[in-house]
Amino acid sequence: MAMRPSQRASAYTAPPTSPARAGRERLAFNLGTGSSVPSRSVVEAAIASEARPTFATAAYAEPRDWGYRGLLAFTAVLMLRPQDSVPGLSALHIAEICAILGIAPMLLHRFAHRLPVFRITPETVGLMFFGGVMVATAPFSIWPGGALSVFTDSYLKIVIVFILMMNTLTTPKRLEQLTWLILVACGYISSRAVFDYVRGVRIVENDRVSGSISGIFGNPNDLALNMVTFLPAALVIAMGRNAPPLRRAVAALIALLMLATIVFTKSRGGALGLFAMMAALVLLGRKVRPGFGAIAVGVMLVATPLLPSSFWARMETIVNEDLDRQQFTGSREARRVLMQEGFDAFVDHPLTGVGAGQFKNYNPPNRKERSRETHNALIQVAAETGIFGLGIFLFLIVRGALAAAAARRMLARSKNNRGSDPLRLVMSEADRRAVYNHTVAMTAGLIGWFVCSLFASVAYNWTFYYLLALIVVGHELARDRLAAGRRLEAQAKGFSIPSARFTHRVRTGAA
Secondary structure: OOOHHHHHHOOOOOOOOOHHHHHHHHHHHOOOOOOOOOOHHHHHHHHHHOOOOOOOOOOOOOOHHHHHHHHHHHHHHHHHOOHOOOOOOOHOOOOHHHHHHHHHHHHHHHHHOOOOOOOOHHHHHHHHHHHHHHHHHHOOOOEEEEEHHHHHHHHHOOOOOOOHHHHOEEEEEEEHHHHHHHHHHHHHHHHHHHHHHHOOEEEEEOOOOOOOHHHOOOOOOOHHHHHHHHHHHHHHHHHHOOOOHHHHHHHHHHHHHHHHHHHHHHHHHHHHHHHHHHHHHHHHHHHHOOOHHHHHHHHHHHHHHHHHHHHHHHHHHHHHHHHHHHHOOOHHHHHHHHHHHHHHHHHOOOOOOOOOOOOOOOOOOOOOOOOOOOOHHHHHHHHHHHHHHHHHHHEEOOOOEHHHHHHHHHHHHHHHOOOOHHHHHHHOOHHHHHHHHHHHHHHHHHHHHHHOOOOOOOOOHHHHHHHHHHHHHHHHHHHHHHHHHHHHHHOOOOOOOOHHHHOOOOOHHOO
């Protein structure tokens, strides 16, 4: 007599567990309810049992260490750009070398052990589809070779490093270390910007400080955007209670330098992004530390009167185009025209766009602001890759916001649950708090980046994709460890949870 699906599910018996593994699992539940957690091998075994092992869940760690070191080296080169200061380094392509040193051991290890090449997430798939749209629309571009070079020379590297981040940032400690590296780099760059402003060096457009290095910090607006994006991480460390006092003091100094840099760039988009970011941080920061919002608001109220009058004069041009034309460069009017021309290009080429990175080369007879970018990331993507590229780009932004919200719920829900708390079995309280605080900071950074991106052509820049990876990694850490905690908790109570593959077979009647 055929069994119903529900009977088959209840009749399922987990395969026998090896004595060594069973011993480790029993040991995990003898730790009590304190801050101790099982060893990393126990946690990884529980995570891997939920699905086929991936690079992030495999127990063999040596190749991941090489990949992680390569990621750190690449990030340092990307942020600090030593090739701008040391003659001859640019010819060595050290950023590409660091990326290869990170990705090659990962691929070799995966192929040798016949394991999946890398971890698949919706965001990874979205990035690949976005790249696919860039390639597919290149033949219809006004300059196919230029559009294809944007993909090969820039975007392909972004995808590779994103995959490397997803598959090497496997612990809260690594996530914290990479974030701290980014903050130290931002602190160095902002200190140089403040020093330049005081000396009157690298000043452009009527008393605006420019970046001391090229790349993603190369102009005042991009410099302000990056500072707005990563400033929440510095503030959360400085105002939180997890880090040692010395690190909190250094983070506070970095935050002060980053804030001063935003002011000295006099970037209107940066100022609006800063306001939106701080509002989000005030709302979300109450769980980082009681009174976080009140402290942040108090600091802003104290700092506001100290801002230079030239900053407020430029901010007034946000709503006064005539003043900008009379006293400054008239860039507000030019920006408005460029956005309209970008929208017109999208209307004229709704399916394919004019080609990735090619709006500045798109010069129809009626165009006024020739050979310039759209100064709006969404219009940039729409005009250059069409409706499909815009849809995928919006998908990535929304996925980042949803992943951050889901991570906060997972980390807070179990913590606030009066019943069982599976995360305590696989995460220490310090790690859990660190990942939660990290997610809060990245959420505020995403909001700040999005507002700034409405006034900058940064759709293919590194900042967003690093931010997205840092958000998704926090979500994956929380999700995997929550699943592992639930499995260990169930095994401690004397029963096993069927794997996802088996339950799918039961639902479809294949078992």
